[in-house]
Amino acid sequence: MFRFPLVRVQRILRKPNVCALRFTSSQQSAESDEEFDNRYEAYFAKDGMDAWAIRKGINDIVGQDLIPEPKIIVAALKACRRVNDFAVAIRFLEAIKNKCGSRVDEIYPYIIQEIRPTLTELGINTPEELGFDKPELAVQNVYEMH
Amino acid sequence: MAGRLLALSARSIKARPVPLGAAGAHSNPALDATRAMIGNREIVGYGMNGQPHYYDRSDIPLPAIRWKEATADIKCLREKEKGDWRQLSMEEKKALYRASFKLTYSEFKAPTGEWKQIVGASLMLVSVALWFYMAVRVVTRVPLPDSFSEEKQQAQLRRILDLHVNPITGLSSQWDYEKDDWKK
Numbered sequence: 001m002f003r004f005p006l007v008r009v010q011r012i013l014r015k016p017n018v019c020a021l022r023f024t025s026s027q028q029s030a031e032s033d034e035e036f037d038n039r040y041e042a043y044f045a046k047d048g049m050d051a052w053a054i055r056k057g058i059n060d061i062v063g064q065d066l067i068p069e070p071k072i073i074v075a076a077l078k079a080c081r082r083v084n085d086f087a088v089a090i091r092f093l094e095a096i097k098n099k100c101g102s103r104v105d106e107i108y109p110y111i112i113q114e115i116r117p118t119l120t121e122l123g124i125n126t127p128e129e130l131g132f133d134k135p136e137l138a139v140q141n142v143y144e145m146h
Numbered sequence: 147m148a149g150r151l152l153a154l155s156a157r158s159i160k161a162r163p164v165p166l167g168a169a170g171a172h173s174n175p176a177l178d179a180t181r182a183m184i185g186n187r188e189i190v191g192y193g194m195n196g197q198p199h200y201y202d203r204s205d206i207p208l209p210a211i212r213w214k215e216a217t218a219d220i221k222c223l224r225e226k227e228k229g230d231w232r233q234l235s236m237e238e239k240k241a242l243y244r245a246s247f248k249l250t251y252s253e254f255k256a257p258t259g260e261w262k263q264i265v266g267a268s269l270m271l272v273s274v275a276l277w278f279y280m281a282v283r284v285v286t287r288v289p290l291p292d293s294f295s296e297e298k299q300q301a302q303l304r305r306i307l308d309l310h311v312n313p314i315t316g317l318s319s320q321w322d323y324e325k326d327d328w329k330k
Binding site for chain 1: 190191192193194204205206207208224227228230231232233234236239240242243245246247248249250251252253255256258
């Protein structure tokens with residue numbers, strides 16, 4: 001009689017098939033996806049970046065019609081570490097979860113899986129671990145204060 | 147143009163601390179106006195449009211200013227933030243977040259239930275309109291003409307049958323003219 005030991009296998013998620021992660025609509029800017037990724041990764045990896053530029057970069061990448069590649073996210077988190085701003089890193093992760101839209105259940109776990117080494121190395125918790133995935137505070141709507 | 151100047155001066159405000167009440171403060175009216183608006187909060191970025199406002203927006207995650215003013219315990223947390231983040235406790239990490247941001251994504255995207263107010267108010271107005279309609283119908287009622295009485299209606303029916311109105315498919319086709327009664 002064979003006894004199989006119960007082994008907990010960590011589910012390694014494959015990259016979700018998000019077709020056309022980025023639409024290049026204009027004919028002039030024929031930047032490929034790799035060039036785009038490299039450009040943003042180089043932006044966040046630049047030495048001597050201050051907190052102002054990092055915030056601008058994060059607002060820009062969140063404003064694009066795409067979900068950033070894990071390598072860009074890793075570069076941005078390391079930039080947050082360099083300028084000693086923890087809250088910005090958490091906000092960026094929340095923004096990425098929001099960018100996943102309706103496919104958050106398949107894309108967000110993959111991204112967290114990919115950036116988990118960086119998260120443990122820098123000591124950044126995901127918003128879920130901090131309890132920010134459920135509402136904690138409720139404030140009155142400013143438009144309904146009389 | 148003025149917005150751009152304000153944005154540029156906002157960036158320099160971040161670098162230079164201006165002593166309050168000194169003569170130097172009055173040489174920068176943009177700074178005074180900004181400080182009067184936002185208090186002692188640190189201006190940290192470009193934000194949405196360069197103006198030093200705070201907002202919670204899902205499409206622009208990082209506003210131009212922090213949410214809370216720098217009090218003593220927040221300053222102490224900032225010192226700790228410069229060290230290893232693994233040394234921070236959960237409460238300190240949450241406090242750091244709340245110092246920079248008012249609401250988390252899940253909080254400002256939470257459903258407000260406003261649709262219930264709107265649907266309820268609309269239905270109430272519709273019911274008021276229906277009441278008005280019924281009132282108008284009641285108030286403007288006039289007595290029926292006497293041609294609606296039972297004998298007069300029977301006389302009209304007799305006349306219809308005598309004229310053979312609609313004899314093929316209508317009322318007169320149901321009348322038996324030999325027996326002078328309805329067909330069985």
